[in-house]
Amino acid sequence: MATLAGAQTSTYAGANAWRVILEWLTTVDHKKIGIMYLWTAGAFGLVGMAFSLVMRTELAQTGTIISAETYNSIFTMHGSVMIFLFLLPVGAAFMNYSMPLQIGALDMAFPRINALSFWIFLFGGVLITLSFAAEGGTASAGWTAYPPVTLDTGNNAEPPGAGMDMWLIGVILLGQASIFGSVNFLVTIFKMRAPGMTMWRLPLFTWTTLVTGLLILLSTPVLAAALVLGFIDRNGAGGAFFDPAAGGQPLLWQNLFWFYSHPAVYIMILPAMGIVSDVFGVFTRRPVFGYRSMVLALVGIGLLGFIVWAHHMFTTGGVFLPFFMGATFLIAVPTGVKMFNWITTMWRGSNIFPTAMLFSVGFLMLFLIGGITGVFHAAVPVDFALHDTYFVVGHFHYTMSIAATFGFLAGCYYWFPKMFGKFMNEGLGKLHFWLLFIGVNLVFFTQLLLGLDGMPRRINDYADNPGWELMNMLITIGAFVSAAGMMVFLYNVFYSLKWGEKAGSDPWEGTTLEWATTSPPPPHNFDSLPEIRSERPLFDLRFGEKLQDDPHYHVNNGHNGSNGGGAKQPDASAREEG
Template sequence: MATSAVEHAAPDAPAAHSKTGVWSWITTVDHKRIGIMYGVSAFVFFMFGGLEALLLRIQLGSADNTFLSPDVYNQLFTMHGTTMIFLGVMPLSAMFFNFMIPLQIGARDVVFPRLNSFSFWMFLVGAIVLNVSFLFNAAPNAGWFGYANLTETQYSPGLNTDFWVIGLMALGVASLAAAVNFFVTIINMRAPGMRLLRMPMFVWMSFITQVLLLLAFPIITVALIFLMADRYFGANFFQPDANGDPMLWQHLFWIFGHPEVYILILPPFGIVSEILPVFSRKPLFGYAAMVFSGAFIAVLGFGVWSHHMFATGMGPIADASFGLLTLLIAIPTGVKIFNWIGTIWGGSLQMKTPMYFALGFIAMFIIGGLSGIMHAAVPADLQQTDTYFVVAHFHYVLFGGSIFALLAGAYYWMPKMFGFMLNERIGKIQFWLMFIGFNITFFPMHFLGLHGMPRRVYTYPEGLGFEFWNLIETAGSMLLGFSFLVFIWNIWLSKRAGVAAPADPWDGATLEWSIPSPPQEFNFAEIPTVHARDPLWEQKRSQGRPLPEPPRVSGEGIHLPNPSVKPLITALGIGVFFTGFLLGSPWPIPASLTINLPVVLIGFAMTAYGILSWAFEPA
């Protein structure tokens, strides 16, 4: 379907393509531009998700509040979870996969540039499908986990769950296409000498993430197909009347869902493992242990799904096995945390903004990790499950973990991506606002949870002792939301100030710092040869001095893949195909036809045209 990036086009293929304008962005196959598009759209969706959270917090700020109706509350908490996971953290990681993996392994692009562009557009289609639901007052409202048989037609008759099913299917296609692409890129596009155990840790953790994506997403796809079959075609997969078992949904969902949480955290692990050595002025402690603990986490990640289901009554043997396996995960995770501390230990710390966020990540992730271990104890979990204690736990790992690390990555890599330095002072102010706001918002949730406040419920009555901490949390969440405005303000101000970023502002260790900021379209004028881990440090050490600023060169004679609109057509085709499932039949007969067949067929034809014309288009 896709042609390799390194394959050269026909000599008569149109070589000159315009480098500016909207069309050049729509048809781009440049991994850096695609990365930026991922980043911008993911940040917009992240802000949506944050806004949803703030509305939820306002509702919970006082007892018996009527700010949101129960139905709107359900829609908002479902969309908050779905958005943050699939449209926030995952594509923010994808931004760094796109921009940084080729640079860090010394490649000119990913292996299949057009497939890469397809992944982005498919992601955007899925994200829009999910969010368009708000315009019809039919946003998904059954939780991000979509437990059957709550999602069956008799309990969720509206379009809400249909939007959710179809949006997630589209996002799954995007993730799988991207995962194949990055998996092959990392295996096959490394610069000479970049052996597997010389790869930067971010590349390693991203690689493991791609494996998780490849193996986990097919399972949620199958679960969604079953749900769709039930809802649209009257199948019996989750219908207790027909002896269908709602537990099957939970098993399939969490066999996907637990690897998914490692999909959310492993790339941030990689980011932090890049930043700590650079700002501690010493190599990563225990490189090999870091690689293998990451791989071990991924393997265990497929064997612990039922710890999300202790309350379903699986029996003591299943509970004990899954509890034990879950405890095991503490070992490789602990290895990582000690190695990070070992990296900082004795280093000459450069307290720049990325370092603040990376250190904040370690502290917050430890708290989230510890409450995670508490959940592994089945009797304790039975008390904690469905309470705010769990909400506290996963916000400490997902926000305190993933988001802190992603911001560390943003402060670390944005000078490379955009060519200007971010304001250090505002960056540190943002860190403290975010750090304090985050802890005020989420730490009291531990108390509320242990006092029995249930999650997913739109309000609580007066007199249960929940008012005080909820009010504090709501205030904290406003501070947390404000810290992101400071982030945007920082970008705007720094861009206006225009302090040009040198190629290597942090005295970095990896190859992305060996080329100008922002990189030229072809990345490397000459493909580097790698002789050691931390190749750029090695190069600087062997020369005994800082390297000169790399010149911007013309890049003439370097073949680049041609821009293409076919990936967009294919993604739109799939989008139209799925839209046909949301529109309903245009004809009254037969009554069993629940989809808009003409739209589905048009979408199918568009997709087929997109794929075939793509296959025959010179790359």
């Protein structure tokens, strides 16, 4: 024993480092898993951004720098990495980290499955990334991988190689990780809430986690089925699911794929919406306006999200257009409700604008453009003109890519003090915001104009039409400005980890339960919980007495019912909208 103790002392630093690594590798703590998701997804996000810079360098002028094969591989990997390895797991990161804290839970319902889903995700992500080393390179048919260009049908000129199979298997694994995660989120929300945390008192971020979990659970198995069929078609004898020459149906893939991938848009954007909702609530000192209509709008978007998949297929000629057009138009309604709720939360608020709030306001502005351009696509005849042009590229980046990223960045600035006990640097944060905001608008607004003028997407070189070269150059400049912004962010992360100002347990005057514990929280999350009488327990604690005479304060007017003990107050279910 003495020898062992001696050895431990002499190699203390090394042993400690190993112990820390081992601890992270074997952890089942939702907070550590969340942080691992965040780091991994962030790293993948930087890779995805690097791909976009390669594309933008190629497209800055007419003529080619890299080969068409390379370009196709890069744009495919940009989409795949950004969606499957950045946006989806960043959402999972915050849901993992914050949701159990927000409902006052000890951990997730199934901590080991939680760890398992992270490691499956990482393995799938690495597999997809490694396909650069595969014979024939990566998958190169876009992140949508429409057959038959993905298949060796006999008359496909250049069937993709093993990279395509690695992509299929990788995405199957990521889907499996998502499904595990969603079950975990749902069970945690339904079964692990602290006493008093009724459904109508869930923070909005937790509500978005719930709806996101449902969407993942119901849609991802369909994608998994499509991927397995695709894999059989490529490798099994006589699959013939998607190969028309063998009697298959290429459009079947598109239906299955979008049955997942449209809800996936909401899977990406809803957590971001949840984050900005919480951020608005904190930095305005106001309740989020229309909390219940917000929840209903969330659920509405989720439900409608399942019946609009074919709006990605309007020009295939294989879709019943009026139905999908109508359903797509309808989505504008709950989306509008949310937009107005956010704005009126700030209305007459006592607003302050730290970086998290700036990114949330930026989210609103970008999402507004994304939403309005979505209506152009919903109108089928207009979509006939705009589909598969840069207009749709601009549109979906405004919504699910950039708006979602702004929401997630707001989440980074907002929860960083909770995760690491330190503030992120505000000066760098504001520089980051402005560079990114200007950069992305230059990129994506110009893309809208370019799309109107008819430039198709997914081409590595373009016609020398008037204005196209200049617009493409502007987009490229915008891309590099955005990338500079992200470099500032990256620097800020490391700077703040080391030199950041210390943050207490509740640095923002938060409203929800994650701020009722230390920063970072202990492994068991909470030593004690405050009384939960509304969706803002900490706000009630801080300002409840001051607001005793305010008839609008919802704890006073019965809007949020009682906790388990307060029999005098009306029950939550009896609450009525005012």
